[in-house]
Amino acid sequence: MRLEFCGLGKQFGEQQALRDVTLTIPEFQSLAIIGPSGGGKTTLLRIIAGLEIQEKGYLCINGQRLEVDEEALLAHRRTIGTVFQAYNLFPHLTALENVVLPLVKVHGFSEREARDTAGALFARFQLAGHAHRRPAELSGGQQQRVAIVRAIAIKPRFLLFDEPTSALDPEMTAEVLDFIAELRGEGRDLIIVTHNMGFAREVSDHCLFIAAGEVQEAGQSSDLFRKPHNPLLVNFLAKVLRY
Numbered sequence: 201m202r203l204e205f206c207g208l209g210k211q212f213g214e215q216q217a218l219r220d221v222t223l224t225i226p227e228f229q230s231l232a233i234i235g236p237s238g239g240g241k242t243t244l245l246r247i248i249a250g251l252e253i254q255e256k257g258y259l260c261i262n263g264q265r266l267e268v269d270e271e272a273l274l275a276h277r278r279t280i281g282t283v284f285q286a287y288n289l290f291p292h293l294t295a296l297e298n299v300v301l302p303l304v305k306v307h308g309f310s311e312r313e314a315r316d317t318a319g320a321l322f323a324r325f326q327l328a329g330h331a332h333r334r335p336a337e338l339s340g341g342q343q344q345r346v347a348i349v350r351a352i353a354i355k356p357r358f359l360l361f362d363e364p365t366s367a368l369d370p371e372m373t374a375e376v377l378d379f380i381a382e383l384r385g386e387g388r389d390l391i392i393v394t395h396n397m398g399f400a401r402e403v404s405d406h407c408l409f410i411a412a413g414e415v416q417e418a419g420q421s422s423d424l425f426r427k428p429h430n431p432l433l434v435n436f437l438a439k440v441l442r443y
């Protein structure tokens with residue numbers, strides 16, 4: 201997919217979350233967004249998802265400008281699979297119902313179609329044995345895999361992940377990142393905000409470094425990690441790669 205940002209600005213009260221982000225990201229399949237906390241990563245991801253509206257500028261996805269009227273945004277949101285930090289499943293529903301319900305209520309599937317779709321995905325991704333458990337009966341990694349299955353069930357144009365492993369221990373982090381890498385291997389397009397530099401470097405072909413509301417550096421992941429230029433990025437990598 202391709203992305204183009206043109207003078208994007210977003211403010212929350214006094215806080216300038218994004219300032220004049222102007223950038224074209226050429227064809228990529230997996231884009232990693234990295235950077236310090238509070239830098240604007242989530243805000244950018246939410247604007248791409250159509251969940252937040254910028255005050256200034258615009259963005260194009262695959263050459264098509266994202267219109268910001270409510271109707272267009274609503275339609276846009278339905279075409280994207282989003283996965284945020286862990287534990288966003290409905291606690292009172294089983295894993296399977298967590299996938300079935302939005303298909304029926306939001307995406308207009310019949311009950312039967314929704315169950316068939318969800319059942320097939322659970323089988324394919326080794327979750328069939330967990331289908332009838334509630335989130336509290338699943339590990340964090342399993343819960344997050346269910347959330348990812350929920351995102352791909354709608355056959356999204358692309359997937360957005362915001363720190364999908366930040367609430368998980370290392371073993372479960374690997375389980376979830378392996379799953380995301382598998383989806384990338386299937387040819388799905390994805391954008392991921394992550395603190396996992398190994399994943400950003402190895403699995404993503406493109407990388408953005410955002411700090412202080414600005415894209416400080418962008419490029420092929422291999423180049424960006426091998427030869428970072430921006431002093432903020434050099435400093436950031438030194439810090440996160442120290443331990």
Ligand SMILES: Nc1ncnc2c1ncn2[C@@H]1O[C@H](COP(=O)(O)OP(=O)(O)O)[C@@H](O)[C@H]1O
Pocket residue numbers: 212213215216217235236237238239240241242243244
């Ligand atoms: N809904 C909000 N209300 C007020 N301030 C916000 C809101 N969302 C983000 N911010 C502020 O915008 C800045 C960027 O936040 P965010 O995009 O969440 O950064 P990151 O994901 O990189 O940690 C931060 O200073 C944050 O406090």
Ligand SMILES: [Mg+2]
Pocket residue numbers: 241242243
């Ligand atoms: Mg964030």
